[in-house]
Amino acid sequence: MSLYYQDDSVTLYQGRCEDILPTLSLTGSVHLITDPPYFQVKDAEWDNQWSRAAEFLDWMGEWLTLAKPLLSADASVWVFASPELTSAVESVVARDFRVLNSVRWVKEQGWHKKAELDAMRSFLSPWEGIVFAERLDDAYGEAALALHRKVFAPLGRYLQTEWERAGWKAGAVGKALGYDSALPVRWAEGSSLPTADAYRRLRDLLNAGDSAEYLRREYEDLRREYEDLRRPFSIRTRDRSTDVWFFDNVAPYPGKHPCEKPFGLLTHIIETTTRPGDTVLDCFAGSGAILDVARQLGRKAVGIEMDAHWCKQAAKRLGQQTFDFSEFRGIR
Ligand SMILES: C[S@@+](CC[C@H](N)C(=O)[O-])C[C@H]1O[C@@H](n2cnc3c(N)ncnc32)[C@H](O)[C@@H]1O
Structure with missing residues (x-):
């Protein structure tokens, strides 16, 4: 060489x-x-x-x-x-x-x-x-899956709690954001994660208060960790x-x-x-x-x-x- x-x-x-x-x-x-x-x-x-x-x-x-x-x-x-x-x-x-x-x-x-x-x-x-x-x-698949579980599932539960607290139903949230009305259901189930932009718009829609600030930070940290692991595209x-x-x-x-x-x-x-x-x-x-x-x-x-x-x-x-x-x- x-x-x-x-x-x-x-x-x-x-x-x-x-x-x-x-x-x-x-x-x-x-x-x-x-x-x-x-x-x-x-x-x-x-x-x-x-x-x-x-x-x-x-x-x-x-x-x-x-x-x-x-x-x-x-x-x-x-x-x-x-x-x-x-x-x-x-x-x-x-x-x-x-x-x-x-x-x-x-x-x-x-x-x-x-x-x-x-x-x-x-x-x-x-x-x-x-x-x-x-x-x-395999190693990548396992790491991604583990992080997926760690990130998606708790966030899905959190998002659902937030829109229910604000009196919304999943389908109505999807429509209000201009998405397929089934998308928030997938977020709640943890099979999909909102993009950073969708998350910001969801928060604006629900007008979530400062009490949820620590969750927002957690969301952004976990999302960053997840994005770093994913293949860039x-x-x-x-x-x-x-x-x-x-x-x-x-x-x-x-x-x-x-x-x-x-x-x-x-x-x-x-x-x-x-x-x-x-x-x-x-x-x-x-x-x-x-x-x-x-x-x-x-x-x-x-x-x-x-x-x-x-x-x-x-x-x-x-x-x-x-x-x-x-x-x-x-x-x-
Ligand atoms: C498709 S061209 C690459 C063009 C280049 N990427 C470009 O944009 O100019 C293939 C090149 O691979 C070189 N090449 C062919 N077999 C090779 C090998 N086994 N190892 C290293 N280089 C090889 C050739 O000399 C040729 O320049």
Whole structure:
């Protein structure tokens, strides 16, 4: 293994990830992993290392299994895949992780608009798959369940007591807050917890007095503990809330990596599924785009790249701030 580049936030190693992953002292401390090759999509040696799809899928399982011990209990996994192999890749990911979405990254620029309609025998696929999964871990499940019991059940009882004291029924509370009228019943049963905003609005509605202040503080502390344990997932805008994404590819420039991922897409992935200070691991660092965006978003990043040329390019990019990040934030 060779350390190729390092700064306060980013470390890049040169080598094959199968060799490097077992040597990293990062057990349980990585919050996001991503970006392997696709298999025979790109005209590059690294995407044609396997003669058959089955061999590629075996390798996919191998690196994911090697990466798993490095992941924190609340980690997210993002695996890009070609349309042809997305469902097979999803099955491989599902062996070690719980698959949450199979995102369609739709490219509107594309070749599909020029296809000869008469020659077609099936529909075109102007998208790339991105399998999104979480770590499925017994210890995490037990800790979450225990905290769930500790937080949800007493709070559910407390909330119910509060609205009954104020003369409300559960259904009416739900309607008054603009929710499904059954939601407060789920809060009372402890099967769901109000969001911080719903809780504030509920308190305003019931006009709870100062006597409940200590409970409010307890609620906020427990909720924070619960949020810290949960896998981060925060969506800021409704147009980013579905698993169909529209991001343009990175425009060609001399020396561009054939698979450089666009800033908007990387920002969406990293901001949605990690917290500031978390660690992102790209075992296939290529251009270094993921390491760069992670760093600019206040995350730590570890990269592995086997190709000396791409290590050099990534280090160059990381060593000089080439891109004005603010310009890319708005890209759809
Ligand atoms: C899909 S591209 C990654 C693109 C990159 N994340 C970006 O945004 O520029 C895959 C990269 O993984 C590298 N690679 C392929 N197999 C590898 C392996 N076993 N270990 C480490 N790097 C590998 C290739 O050289 C290639 O640069």
